[in-house]
Amino acid sequence: MSGALLQHGLFIAPYHDVDESPTIALRRDLEIVEHVEKLGFAEAWFGEHHSTGWETIDSPELMIAAAAERTSRIRLGTGVVSMPYHNPLMVANRILQLDHMTMGRVMFGMGPGLLPTDAEMIGVDIKSLRDKLTEVAEIIVPLLSGEEVSHVTSWYTLNKARTHLRPYTLPHPEIVVASAVTPSGGMLAGRHGFGMLCVAATETAGFDVLDENWKVAQEVAAEHGKRMDAASLRLVVPMHIAPTREQARAEVAQGLAKWVQYFDRVAPAGMRGMSGAGDPAELLVNSGRAVIGTPADAITMIERLQAKQGQFGVILFQSHNWAEWEETKKSYELYARFVMPHFSGSNRNRQDSYAALESNIDRLEAERTKGAEAAFKAWEEKTGRKAE
Structure with missing residues (x-):
């Protein structure tokens, strides 16, 4: 890749088996951020979910606050806040508080909300989620910039609203929008000059439109006098790495089987079909959806994404807990030892x-x-x- 140096981060949805202690799982989510910071990772992102039992982080802001006190360098993002579930002023206040608490390390990722069960519990029309995100995008920059905003929609009202705090990061913390398969994320990012967080980059449908969605973002940005920066384009990749392919598959065998059962229930229709279709590791690897192998296999995956997408800023290693705890930490270590130097040229x-x-x-x-x-x-x- 030419241009800016490829960075590496962690994407923590998270995925925690419903049979395990949620207390230990949440503590380990924080511990793994400490671990990868020591290994040289540049970013860590925390998701927001409220149902299904597996993805147990309800507030990415709370996780960022805790992780910030355990770390000193790594940047911390909301990956992502489901904006249709919140009043945008309240979200902006929390992000700006974190901007000060982290002294500029916070990143604000927003999306429409992934889990339909979340929306159903609070009576939000699932079909309206993308439109609601589009409405919020119109006023989120002035809010995060400390400006006064009045705005009335069918689901919130802002009456001369302003945040308590002005941003620590000028003009405001970095903003990214989730992008999966449809062009809506790219259109929104382009219109406002936001970064993009491609959460389905290696899924077949997501990979097929990866470069097209980026082109959409660039075209829309040009129409609105904006410019898309490839350094703010992030691609999420599920990986587990071991010294050999055989060892990697053995380490994830039990955890991956449970994860596949869960993922097949919550993923959009085009991303399902793994349960009962054979060895899940073989299916994921052969379809290009994941790396379960060696550092060399991870390098091959990233170079495949570069060939498809062109330049991008950050690879986000998806945290999935397929393997046991020590094997999981070793996977990140092998990535840092052998994959990161390959792309940095160090x-x-x-x-x-x-x-x-x-x-x-x-x-x-x-x-x-x-x-x-x-x-x-x-x-x-x-x-x-x-x-x-």
Whole structure:
């Protein structure tokens, strides 16, 4: 990739088996952010969900506040706030508070809401979710910029509304919008100059339209005097990495089977069909939907996405808890040790230096031998004694 250096982050929906302790699961979500910061990851995103039992983070803002106190460098995002469920002033207040609490490390991701069971519980028409997000997008920038906003819709009213705080990050924290398969995310991002968070980048339907949705965003942006920045384009990839493919598959066998059963129930219709269709690991890998293998397999996946999309800013490693805890942490470590340097080029000089050694060692060794022989000869000429 040319241009800005590819960054690496974590996308924490999260996915937690309903048989496990939710307390431990939430603590581990925070611990894993600490872990990946030490490994050099640049970002971590927390989702918002209110039903199904698996995706147990109801407030990404609470997770960001806790993670911020455990870390010092990694940026922390809402991935994403389901805006049709909230008054936008309340959301803007929380984001700006976090902007100050994190001293500029917060990122604001917003979307229409993924789980239909969330919307049904609070009486929000599922068909209206995208339209509601579009309405919010019109006023979220002035709100986050500390401006006064009056705005009346069918589901909220703002009457000379303004946040308590002005932003710590000027002009406001980074804003991204969720994008899956339809062009609606790209259209919204382009209209307002938001970044894009492609949550279905490796799903077959999502991958097929990846570059097209980016083109839509660029075209709409140009129509509105905006410019899309590829550095703010993020692609989510499910991965589990081990030293060998066989070990990776063995480590995820039990957890992946349970996750597939869950995902087939909540995913949009075009992303289902894994349950009962054979070995889920083989299905995911062969369809290009996930990496369950080695660091080299992860590199191949990212290069495949680059070939399809072109330049983008961040790969987000999807946190899924398919494997046991220590194996999961090891997966992130292997990614940091072998995948991240491949794309940063941080080993290029070392590798060139080693290649030069391989190419020249015989010639240099011959010269070194000649030098040693000359030293022995000089000693013999000076002392008349043969060196032993």
